[in-house]
Each structure stands twice: as C-alpha cells, then as structure tokens.
Amino acid sequence: MHITFYGAVREVTGSMHLLSTDHDRILLDCGMYQGRRKTAAEKNRVLPFDPGLITNMVLSHAHIDHSGRIPLITRNGFNGRIYCTRATVDACGYLLPDSAHIQESDAEYLNYKTVRSALSQMRPGEDGQTSKRDLQEIKRLLKKDKHGLNAEVISDYIKRFHLEGVEPLYTTTDADHALKSFEGIPYRSPVTIGKKISCTLFEAGHILGSAIAMIRYGDNGNSRTVCFSGDIGRYGKPILRDPASQFDGLGRDVDLMIMESTYGNRDHEPVIDLRPRLKQVLNETFDQGGTVLIPSFAYGRTQELLYVIHELYDAGEVPRMPVYVDSPLATNITKVFGEHPEVYDRETHETFLQQGKNPFAFRQVQFTESVEASMALMREEKPHIVISASGMCEAGRILHHLRYKIHNPKNTILIVGYMANHTLGRRILEQGTAYEESGRKGEPPIVKILNKEYPLKARVVKIGGFSAHGDRNEMLRFLKQSNLTIKRIAVVHGEEDQSLAFADLLKTEGFDAVVPRVGETLTI
Numbered sequence: 001m002h003i004t005f006y007g008a009v010r011e012v013t014g015s016m017h018l019l020s021t022d023h024d025r026i027l028l029d030c031g032m033y034q035g036r037r038k039t040a041a042e043k044n045r046v047l048p049f050d051p052g053l054i055t056n057m058v059l060s061h062a063h064i065d066h067s068g069r070i071p072l073i074t075r076n077g078f079n080g081r082i083y084c085t086r087a088t089v090d091a092c093g094y095l096l097p098d099s100a101h102i103q104e105s106d107a108e109y110l111n112y113k114t115v116r117s118a119l120s121q122m123r124p125g126e127d128g129q130t131s132k133r134d135l136q137e138i139k140r141l142l143k144k145d146k147h148g149l150n151a152e153v154i155s156d157y158i159k160r161f162h163l164e165g166v167e168p169l170y171t172t173t174d175a176d177h178a179l180k181s182f183e184g185i186p187y188r189s190p191v192t193i194g195k196k197i198s199c200t201l202f203e204a205g206h207i208l209g210s211a212i213a214m215i216r217y218g219d220n221g222n223s224r225t226v227c228f229s230g231d232i233g234r235y236g237k238p239i240l241r242d243p244a245s246q247f248d249g250l251g252r253d254v255d256l257m258i259m260e261s262t263y264g265n266r267d268h269e270p271v272i273d274l275r276p277r278l279k280q281v282l283n284e285t286f287d288q289g290g291t292v293l294i295p296s297f298a299y300g301r302t303q304e305l306l307y308v309i310h311e312l313y314d315a316g317e318v319p320r321m322p323v324y325v326d327s328p329l330a331t332n333i334t335k336v337f338g339e340h341p342e343v344y345d346r347e348t349h350e351t352f353l354q355q356g357k358n359p360f361a362f363r364q365v366q367f368t369e370s371v372e373a374s375m376a377l378m379r380e381e382k383p384h385i386v387i388s389a390s391g392m393c394e395a396g397r398i399l400h401h402l403r404y405k406i407h408n409p410k411n412t413i414l415i416v417g418y419m420a421n422h423t424l425g426r427r428i429l430e431q432g433t434a435y436e437e438s439g440r441k442g443e444p445p446i447v448k449i450l451n452k453e454y455p456l457k458a459r460v461v462k463i464g465g466f467s468a469h470g471d472r473n474e475m476l477r478f479l480k481q482s483n484l485t486i487k488r489i490a491v492v493h494g495e496e497d498q499s500l501a502f503a504d505l506l507k508t509e510g511f512d513a514v515v516p517r518v519g520e521t522l523t524i
C-alpha cells in the first residue's frame, strides 16, 4: 500500500492525500488552498492526478480547506462515492455552493477590472490619463448598480476585444453536481470503499461531523491499517464529543498515522475560561449601554457562541439582550447543527435536549434573513449582540455593522477566531489592542472599511479559547490515550515550523515521526 502526500504538506490548507493498492486509489480529502489570491488560484487549478482514475474518496470534514476542490474532481471525471458523516454531507450542502458563489464573484470582479482597464486605455485624455468623467461612464456601463456587476456586458467585451478572461474554479452548478456523490455514514460503522478496503469513522471533536478515518486493507493474515486524523479538536468543548480514544474492532495496530499539526508548537488558553470570559465582556458592554459585535465563521464558531450565550442567559448571569445572527450561511449551518443531535456530547443532551430545548434557538435569538432587515439592524442603538460573517472581516455583512459601530467607545468588537495577516480583522485586533494598552492616549487608530476611514474607538477584546484545533498537548493526549498501537506518524497540516516542531516532540515521546514533502510517497 502506498500513500502519497499532495496537499496540506508543510502548510495548513489544501488537505489531500492519495492511498493506492494493487486495485484501487482512494483519495483522502480534496481541500482548497487558501491564502494569497494568485498563488492559491494557481495551486487550486492543477490536480496532480487524473480524477477519473480515483476509485472513491474519504472526507474527514466539511471545512473548505478539506472539501473545497471536490466540485473540481467531480467535474473532471471522478465517478466514485465520497464517504463522510451525515452531518458533513449536510454541511457541504451549504458550504460547497457558497464556495462556488465566491469563485464566481471573484472571477467576475477580475474580469470587470480587465475590461475597465482595456476601455480606459481606449480613451486617453490629454495627459494620457482617462478623464474622471469617461471613467465614471465606463463604470456605469459595466455595473448594474452601486455594487453589482453586469456579468453579461463584461463577458461580451472580453470576447469582442479578445481579452484574457478568468473562469471561476467551479460554478454553483458544478457544486450541486458534486453533492450527488456524497455518501453519509454513521460513526463506528465500517463500509467497504474498495477491493479488500474498509473505512470506519470516529469522532474527531473538531467541528460538527468531523471524523478520524481508520482505513484497513487486506486479509486477516496480511493487512495494513492507515489512520487519517483529519483535524483534531479540543477536549471539554461545548456541543461535540471529545476526540475518540477507544477504537474498537479490527485494525488497532496502525501502520501509518497521518496526523495534523496546525498548532504543533503552541499552547491554547484553557477551554474552561471561555464561559466566564464571555460573561465578563457581555456584562461590561451592556452596563455601558453598548453593543457587542462578533465577527465569526459561519460554521462552528457561530453555533458555539449561541450555545454559550444560551447557557449564560438560562443561568441569569447576563442580561438577556437580543442576539442577531446576521449571515445567511451561518443561519443555514445553524439549521444543520440543530438537525444532528446524534453527534452532541452528553453535556449538551443533559443541559438542553432533555429539557426539551434546542441549544441554538432561544427567545432572544433572531436570524436576519433579508438585506433590509440587516440594514435596519445596523442602525439599532439599544444594546444587543451581533454575530456576523466573514470571520476575518474581509467581506460580508460584518463590514456594514463595523461601519456603524466602530466609532463608539461604548461598543465592543469581540474577536473569537484566528485573524490572518493582511486582513481587516487582524488590523482591528492589533491596532485596537495597542490603543487599549496605551491607555487610550492620543488619537484613536484609523481603519479603512469599504474605502472609507473610521476612528477605531470601540473596545477590542479577544477570547482565545474558541479554537477548533487542539494545541500540541491536546494532540499528544489524543495519540497517547488512544488504544491504538502506532508504528509510524506522518505529520501534515501545519506550517512547516509547526509540523517540524511537533515531529520533534513526538520523537521525544518515543514515536517514529516524519514530516513528508509535497508529492512524497511512503510505502507500508
């Protein structure tokens, strides 16, 4: 049996590995590279194999960096089934069309810029620059209204002037088509995924539906087992069960563990601090009559926040101000969470389900559907909580809420997730914290939102305990407390320094660990 490491190798995104036997090729994950637009676009378009030759696929969970290129392989000849949990099937039902929509809008915007610049060059003014008036006219021609682009007119110009247009990586039609290949299976129920190959999924504790996949090949006398960790979650978090430790059935001798290492060299804040920290931030803000604005990922973080706020409200620890979930994707994903109580942990069953309550729905929660309702909410002055996407403040409705709330020192911007370099969320976090640490001396920092400048006077607070990834101690705990006998570990899914540091840690703990390179094959 051979395992080739293609993606999320010495980096975090683009998870993809190929497992081959004499008879079959099984793909583990088919994730999208994320990061700088140009590099990511180039890497995403190239597949290192012919999708038509893949027998079946195993998907660890629905996050786009694990599932995002599935529509690309189904469009290019992949005919097999995609095995994952049923919660993952349902989450992909919203996440893949959403990803396709982003691909389409990105391509449209790039094409708009190409046509705009071509038309501008055709109308040079006296100084060689296109006049403001001509430029306005060109923009009017290519746009439907202030924000919407006229795709038809733009694509006409691309053809007419033989310009180099950009095609989306895939379309919403491709995403809808891809969803037909999904096969939802329960945890701990083996399925046959190839000749003499079975796959069993176990809880990974990372996100709703996330799984560790045990793949076993061969007969009793001569068998091989590969365990694919997917992303490993934290211990003691709300909603989900902890990462599995008891792997029953055959195949407890693991020949190769493909192990993530996102935080291979880091320690997180303890999970236990999450609820009291949130309580403090909400109370302090409400006492001043302010609003709490939370930029949040639609999948996972939003539902976890709702869960903890629900608990705080039920316990009477925080005044019950209205909570608005203002993101259509987050609303849909919250429905998926509500529909999969079979994966909740015991605490969630005891606290909510046994009391006849849905953890994610309580009297104060409102899901804002229309743009009009969202606009009305931005102007709301009474204290409330808004949870809105995108998580790093790069796009989406959160931008409009920030425009209305960022200048007011009564309000709080609560950061609950990772903010990548060069994002608005990162700037708000860094500059807001620095201003706070200076004792709010001097002029407040200025941030640019949708091309306008705003003073950052709102308080910026970060709560770190929300991470969906275990830190190095939790990953080590997963490996050590499981009842598996692990012969070798291939460390993937981490920036190179994190993966190398984690492999070193594993070696000091007595494991045989390697950090493969892109395209490298291990044989077991």
Ligand SMILES: [Zn+2]
Pocket (backbone or CB within 6 Å): 061, 063, 066, 206, 207, 231
């Ligand atoms: Zn993930």
